[in-house]
Amino acid sequence: QVQLVESGGGLVQPGGSLRLSCVAAGFSLDDYAVGWFRQAPGKEREREAVSGLGSESRRIWYSDSVKGRFTISRDNAKNTAYLQMNTLKPEDTGVYYCAADREFLTFKTTDPYPEADYWGQGTQVTVSS
Numbered sequence: 001q002v003q004l005v006e007s008g009g010g011l012v013q014p015g016g017s018l019r020l021s022c023v024a025a026g027f028s029l030d031d032y033a034v035g036w037f038r039q040a041p042g043k044e045r046e047r048e049a050v051s052g053l054g055s056e057s058r059r060i061w062y063s064d065s066v067k068g069r070f071t072i073s074r075d076n077a078k079n080t081a082y083l084q085m086n087t088l089k090p091e092d093t094g095v096y097y098c099a100a101d102r103e104f105l106t107f108k109t110t111d112p113y114p115e116a117d118y119w120g121q122g123t124q125v126t127v128s129s
Helices: 104-108
Strands: 003-007 010-012 018-025 033-039 048-053 060-062 070-075 080-085 094-101 123-127
Touching: 003 094, 018 033, 018 094, 018 123, 033 070, 033 080, 033 104, 048 070, 048 080, 048 104, 060 070, 060 104, 080 094, 094 104
Parallel strands: 010 123
Antiparallel strands: 003 018, 018 080, 033 048, 033 094, 048 060, 070 080, 094 123
């Protein structure tokens, strides 16, 4: 079965850290750009692009809201992508979705209804004291 499976979400206090993982099953991530989107509370179906990483890790992008705090990475040998999130803020709260697409620009979109070749099921991140 072809799928992306996220893990690592949870409840964390402001200023804390979380590391999200995204494992691909049924296909190889080698030829795909990977990235992360998030859906804020009350924003049904709207997803904000957070970060993207090219297939060979040469191209990388972060939204202004997370730049300097989040780090995206990938391990093609493990068919896995990661999002290290530091100095978390309450406004980072939401459901985080990983995605894979052959086009890196997919992850720089401002479209609130982005499209990608593959999506994970989402993992909840809650930043609250």
